[in-house]
Amino acid sequence: MSRLPPLYRPELLSPADRERLAQVLARIDEAADRFLGYPCSGRFDYTPLYPFLRYPLNNVGDPFVPTTFAVQTHDIEVEVLEAFREFTRAPRDGFWGYVTNGGTEGNMYGIYLARELHPDGVVYYSEDTHYSVAKILRLLHARNIMIRSLPGGEIDYEDLHATIAVRRDVPPIIFANIGTTMTGAVDDLARIRAVLADLAIPASYIHADAALSGMILPFVDDPQPFGFDDGVDSIAISGHKMIGAPIPCGVALARRAAVDRIARAVEYIGTLDTTLSGSRNAITPLMMWYALRTQGTAGFRTIVARCMDMADNAIARMRAAGIDAWRHRNSITVVFPRPGPAVIARWQLAVHRDIAHLIAMPHVEERHVEALVADLVRDRSQEGKS
Ligand SMILES: Cc1ncc(COP(=O)(O)O)c(C=O)c1O
DSSP states (O other): OOSSOOSSOGGGSOHHHHHHHHHHHHHHHHHGGGOOSSOOOOOOOOGGGGGGGGSOOOOOSOTTSOOSOOSSOHHHHHHHHHHHHHHTTOOSTTEEEEEESSHHHHHHHHHHHHHHHOTTOEEEEETTSOTHHHHHHHHTTOEEEEEOBOTTSSBOHHHHHHHHHTTTTSOEEEEEEBSOTTTOOBOOHHHHHHHHHHTTOSSOEEEEEOTTGGGTGGGSSSOOSOSGGGTOSEEEEESIIIIIOSSOOEEEEEEHHHHHHHOEEETTTTEEEOSSSSSOOSHHHHHHHHHHHHHHHHHHHHHHHHHHHHHHHHHHHHHHTTOOOBOOTTOOEEEEEOOOHHHHHHHTOEEETTEEEEEOOTTOOHHHHHHHHHHHHHHHHHHHHO
16 A cells, blocks of 8 residues: 555545535435335445455456456455356356446346347347336447337237247347336246247347346245346346445356457456456445355345345235235335325335335335335325315
8 A cells, every 4th residue: 555645534624524424424314214115225334345445446357367457356256256156057167247337237248248149139128128228229239129018017928929020030139127127027038938949049149137136036945037047148136236235236147158259358457358347346346245255145045035024014014004015926026006206205216107116125124114104095195185
């Protein structure tokens, strides 16, 4: 570490600026206690990692390849990827991945690989797909067709079949939702593969967007198919969702053979350029590593089971209050009719058309659910009066 004093240090902050920081912290602290609509866990304590914030860390380049840039955490990143390799049942040899800035980057990576492998391929994705995917498709100039969704949020397999059937000359690139944003619906990979088999498609690619459910399904007894052994070629999982982190993060996992096609040696960093961004976060791999080491698989099974119980608790409370709430199997996303704007704003509920959801993340407590249901009941009676 440099022997020179840091340029930015506490004693240089004016009292007014200190006060400003205190105000922002207080605002965040208050908001974090009514945070029910978005899948970002707020239950962590990363204090042992604070000393790492003193270094200009950067995980630039391929985590698996030695680099000239030594102020990095590639070794820790590889251990995180190894854990995800097991969760997603990827082959030990022939697997590759890196820690991303979140689900969006992992999805972009998957579609990028698919398009490089199949330049004339068409991406098929359901109308319940996360909004960022349409932007990714535009950025990558990837040919694409949106497929209808079934009422619960899964892709409509008949529409998928009919749509691919008229374009059998180009490889289908399936963007499968392993847990949709609004309802947590899981596209059935077996049915998707059956569609491809029925149409005798010789070459295809399946990318799985498992932003939230990628850290749920490995820890339940009867998961829907979602892994490499179920036929996916790449997977994106968010780290700041189920694991929880103050910095957005995630993993992109893919088959090594596909990644080798896009790898480029770069003398400047003395390693391979296989990732989307150049400079990469070296702190978030530490956070994911710490979370995985402190909880282990058994810990995450307990965490996920508690979330499922909390989701059921919310459904039971809502139904008892006459609110039509439901969830999909193995999902912690509780769907209910869209309430008025005051309730949406108070509990930071995500809404789409006529539905809203609560996501029973690890930080959600019974008192939150109780207070939300009371607000929903009040909201409904006020609506009746207006
Ligand atoms: C299904 C799905 N895919 C992708 C994303 C985007 O992930 P991120 O916010 O980590 O970039 C989300 C975010 O909620 C999501 O729900």
